[in-house]
Amino acid sequence: MGEHLTVGHVAELAGVSVRTLHHYDEIGLVHPSARTAAGYRAYSADDVERLREVLVYRRLGLGLREIADLVNDPALNAVARLHRLHGLLLEQRDRAAALVTAIDTELKERAMGLRTTPQQQLGPFGAQLYEAIGSAYPATRRTEPRIAAQLWAALGDAETVLNVGAGSGSYEPPDRDVTAVEPSAVMRDQRPAGAARCLAASAESLPFEDQSFDAAMAVSTLHHWHDPIAGLREMRRVARRVVVFTHDASAAGWLHRFWLTRDYLPEVAALTAGRPSIDELRRAINARLEPVLVPWDCADGFFEAHWRRPEAYLEEPVRRAVSVWSRVGPEAEHRAIDRLSADLTSNRWSERNSELVALDAAELGLRLLVA
Numbered sequence: 001m002g003e004h005l006t007v008g009h010v011a012e013l014a015g016v017s018v019r020t021l022h023h024y025d026e027i028g029l030v031h032p033s034a035r036t037a038a039g040y041r042a043y044s045a046d047d048v049e050r051l052r053e054v055l056v057y058r059r060l061g062l063g064l065r066e067i068a069d070l071v072n073d074p075a076l077n078a079v080a081r082l083h084r085l086h087g088l089l090l091e092q093r094d095r096a097a098a099l100v101t102a103i104d105t106e107l108k109e110r111a112m113g114l115r116t117t118p119q120q121q122l123g124p125f126g127a128q129l130y131e132a133i134g135s136a137y138p139a140t141r142r143t144e145p146r147i148a149a150q151l152w153a154a155l156g157d158a159e160t161v162l163n164v165g166a167g168s169g170s171y172e173p174p175d176r177d178v179t180a181v182e183p184s185a186v187m188r189d190q191r192p193a194g195a196a197r198c199l200a201a202s203a204e205s206l207p208f209e210d211q212s213f214d215a216a217m218a219v220s221t222l223h224h225w226h227d228p229i230a231g232l233r234e235m236r237r238v239a240r241r242v243v244v245f246t247h248d249a250s251a252a253g254w255l256h257r258f259w260l261t262r263d264y265l266p267e268v269a270a271l272t273a274g275r276p277s278i279d280e281l282r283r284a285i286n287a288r289l290e291p292v293l294v295p296w297d298c299a300d301g302f303f304e305a306h307w308r309r310p311e312a313y314l315e316e317p318v319r320r321a322v323s324v325w326s327r328v329g330p331e332a333e334h335r336a337i338d339r340l341s342a343d344l345t346s347n348r349w350s351e352r353n354s355e356l357v358a359l360d361a362a363e364l365g366l367r368l369l370v371a
């Protein structure tokens, strides 16, 4: 019995009752693979792993029948299961962060004698991240022509193009036949009149036949996918060419290269922990990597865009249009902004980053994956 844990021990470790474990066994959810000499249930390492998966799904609020379908899914190996749990937990954390931000705002408004509307109070419930933050997106997010030119060149002579995680439609090439997919209704509603048709779908499960498009593109979205590898393989399945604009989130690639993460917002590292590396992403679809330089006057207000215009980060609308700020939470955001503001006033920022002033474009770890 050396490798096995008794039912009492497992219950104690997991913080559930023995009765719950008996019930999971009776309904076939987690069946302990052995018995002690005295006839008690005993759990192997694999049984414990399955129980952990069940308990995470319980904590995420799923019903037992739904959980049974997930844990019995034969298509996923242990690592893919962990990626799925990781993605779902991140999503739950993001939703909690959106609620914290909403309540934080309401507290400030109450302190000023203002009352929030019922719509503002109820809006963030049940919403996905972009349902909560998406309405702030158009203020600063638009197509940056120099990055668009690089991306469109990578699409080659593709005539039909699928845009995955399309948002409001930035970077959709005007001279090709584009179809978009976007899971957030808030983002779909922001697509301008005349934009390409857009379906409600996620990268991990694209509602198209194999090889339906000449090319599939994805811009500034992969870091939101629950399972980036599955999403990339789906793009590969439905298109002959794949072009993805993303970032190398390793410490060397991005976290340390950009002064904002390095000196003010180290919490970003926790957001990328456990996500596939740029090399794993590349290998998943046998892609090549192209560096994408960020122009000093970048028109698209993504996280790194204002690397030579640090004052921009002090502006609330600039931050609200970038999910990172909601994901790190209000405490880290306020601390980072207070510190940056003080360093700008004291010229400490300029002294530390003097070499940036002479650059027209910066290599901050942004990459195109081209397959």
Ligand SMILES: C[S@@+](CC[C@H](N)C(=O)[O-])C[C@H]1O[C@@H](n2cnc3c(N)ncnc32)[C@H](O)[C@@H]1O
Binding pocket: 130, 141, 164, 165, 166, 167, 168, 169, 170, 171, 181, 182, 183, 184, 187, 201, 202, 203, 204, 218, 219, 220, 221, 224, 225, 226
């Ligand atoms: C930063 S926005 C980028 C939008 C657009 N591609 C652009 O460049 O403006 C990220 C988008 O990814 C979408 N998204 C989140 N999870 C997704 C998933 N699993 N599959 C596809 N898109 C997803 C969000 O709803 C959001 O619209």
